[in-house]
Amino acid sequence: MADPTDKMESIINLCKRRGFVFPSSDIYGGFNGFFDYGPLGVELKNNIKQAWWQDFVHRRDDIVGLDSSIIHHPTTWKASGHIDNFTDPLVDCKESKMRYRADQLFFAPVRVAGETIGYVSVLEDDGMQAKAEEMANDMKRKLAKQGALEPIVLKDYTESLPEEHALIPSPATGKPGSLTPPRSFNMMFQTYVGAMQDASATAYLRPETAQGIFINFKNVVDTGRVKLPFGIAQIGKAFRNEINPRNFIFRSREFEQMEIEYFISPSSDWATAHKDWIEGCLAWFESIGIPRAKLSLYPHPTEKLAHYSKGTTDIMFEFPFGVQELQGVAARGDFDLTQHSNVSGQKLDWFDEAAKARYIPHVIEPSVGVDRVFLALLTTAYHEDEVEGEKRVVLRLPARVAPFKAAIFPLVKNKPELVERAEALYRRLKKRHNVFYDAAGAIGRRYRRQDEIGTPFGITIDFETIEKNAGVTVRDRDTLEQVRMTEDEVVRYLDDKVNG
């Protein structure tokens, strides 16, 4: 399991085998970039969303919730800049019909003793430099060129010159001449609203939940009894027509976001507010079971920021396929509200009673994908170990997010007294939590089936329970310790563990 590819494979297999995540439309061969959450996955996902909502909305005084529609008035996306700028550079191979993101396709001229003898191309990858050099050496040998091979300097395809397009080989065929020039491809899914199918009816599936917040700023201020600084939080689906969906649920075409727009006064210290949000998000990740050691910060270089952005820091997570963005925390100034105000002609401002002044607030935007948190939790929780000489797969999910909070087992299923007692406890716990009942098979096997899906506690009703009134055993998934307690104690114990 040292190989991260193996770990990803193991997680994807577990997801399918136990009903966490299925490829969408599996019986029709799947549908690239879409996933379905199965009986256990939907519970884990709901628990993540509920924990986030509870911690960032219910338990705070300064954030209110929102649930805007997925399809907005299309002018929203004109104002936000998405119609013009939410694009990826796309390149087609006319021969193989393969499509690439131009910024993930790298090329270089191969020069020997001052003469360009051809081009090589590679797809973005940790080993792409070495691969390109090997290809260049092959080319030199095949063409029997003498002299020194000049250093291979890879550029991405968006930097190619028009006269180079016919010379750069397609990664699919290895032959030049079939790649198109790069073109801008808008990643918003389009549709038509109403009975017409023309430009006047074009609408978009939201590529982010954030704009739904900005266009409701005025309504929330007018009705919500909010006071600056305050935030508006939203959880919901978003859609991006990714050219190259990859890494399981990490980059898919349909995903779910948890976003906050946190509005602050333009005269307040945005850098401190930004830093506080980064710290707050890190703390939240830790609280739900994503360890600090696997998280890191990536502040975007100032020169790469959009003109309106004051700063963006990504919270990165060590996924099996590399260190990748889990959450973005962006300081966006007053760009979005200003844009929507200008385009709609509505005042989207705040009246500051103390300063007796109106202004457009600035905003800090912590934005995180539910599916990425889901995957980060699985990655963290997934372990293989050995228990009583048998290999065990265990998901060490915290009780708050685990699909089942406990499983209740009668030690044997052919002893009515045991079964009745177990069922009674099951019924009692089920009123409060999502718990599972299992009477089938050897107890060790039943434990392991629950370990694999992250159930933190195994509660067994055994002979001592009924014969000696000794209580039930509660087995901890992680420590494997078993403690005896009464049924009343179990109820309180589980409440405490689940609700923290």
Add this chain to the structure above:
Amino acid sequence: MADPTDKMESIINLCKRRGFVFPSSDIYGGFNGFFDYGPLGVELKNNIKQAWWQDFVHRRDDIVGLDSSIIHHPTTWKASGHIDNFTDPLVDCKESKMRYRADQLFFAPVRVAGETIGYVSVLEDDGMQAKAEEMANDMKRKLAKQGALEPIVLKDYTESLPEEHALIPSPATGKPGSLTPPRSFNMMFQTYVGAMQDASATAYLRPETAQGIFINFKNVVDTGRVKLPFGIAQIGKAFRNEINPRNFIFRSREFEQMEIEYFISPSSDWATAHKDWIEGCLAWFESIGIPRAKLSLYPHPTEKLAHYSKGTTDIMFEFPFGVQELQGVAARGDFDLTQHSNVSGQKLDWFDEAAKARYIPHVIEPSVGVDRVFLALLTTAYHEDEVEGEKRVVLRLPARVAPFKAAIFPLVKNKPELVERAEALYRRLKKRHNVFYDAAGAIGRRYRRQDEIGTPFGITIDFETIEKNAGVTVRDRDTLEQVRMTEDEVVRYLDDKVNG
């Protein structure tokens, strides 16, 4: 408020004024058929969904959850019949550019003494017969025709003959000649997945969550440890390109469904299962605060059922705009699984261990819209009365679904002891429930602000609390009774009321 139109107006106003529901993209003039749920609306909506999930998934042994993607493989909709049949008949008025559902546009020839002197048309409406007769009389008078007007027999436009299209007047202009023949309009929103925009890339936003369940049947059976009879439940967005969205959130283009497919053996008694589900759904509506007296049953006439359907009963609710469908409970036989099995080539069946036989299960489908339950709850809860001589708007929402469970008030805000005590109780309750704190204004006004948004309990910390250690007062929104209890008692009281 006897006028139902007034009641609807009052509810829509309250929704906007207090942040339950806003028109989508309000600053851009709204977007017909789309709505945004504000800070209070999202809480009510989440509470409805959580109550449903808890009662139908967590507290049962025979139903598991699912969360499938909104965009499926397009073959799903071929197999389900939606591409061919999920259509509304559409008619255009070429002159006014108005669009009508042909089955909501009625017409009749006007015949006097055996001669057809013209046609009248009316839009579907309780008074359409009288209106058509008046128009016919007008026509007879204007054309100065003598003789008896024959009875006006309205038919809908889908029943019109080709030669009649040029004769039937447009409801928009009153003049014949501008209506097109009716055509089938598919209500699924289309989009393109991938970088091509052609037929091969066409995909659809799901018009129902149900098919996502059927296409995952095999995956759930293979992983979910389910045993027939069992159900799969799903909550999620669905989209229908309605020609004529209407009645606020009742019929919108983007909405949210809560659906169950409950699979039973083909040899079991489907009629009993169907009846049990109808009773179960009625009981659930009652449990969340929709009274039985406002609910009625509409069994679809046998001759109107689809060929595969064994029976469909709608649970109707008395909305202010009429008695309309709240929930459908359909017995769909094995149609859907059979279709998907035939088209995918996958076996979607069940192995019955007792009977040693394989078969495709039959299904009962209880399907309800979250937005309709939301509206039914608001309709039921909305009251205007008088308290202490002042008019009061009150939402009598049950504690389980109310956005805020309680509001905590210090009697006055300039007495630090009161404020501290109130804040401490607020913090304590906020860990467990969504509660509100309000220190501003006269206490009566604070109560009324909470009454209007359905907060069931007002908890006041007054002078007796701190001076006589007399506990706090808990005011019941509906009975207006105030009882004193300690803070510890308040915590338990609220837990009991909310969790029932």
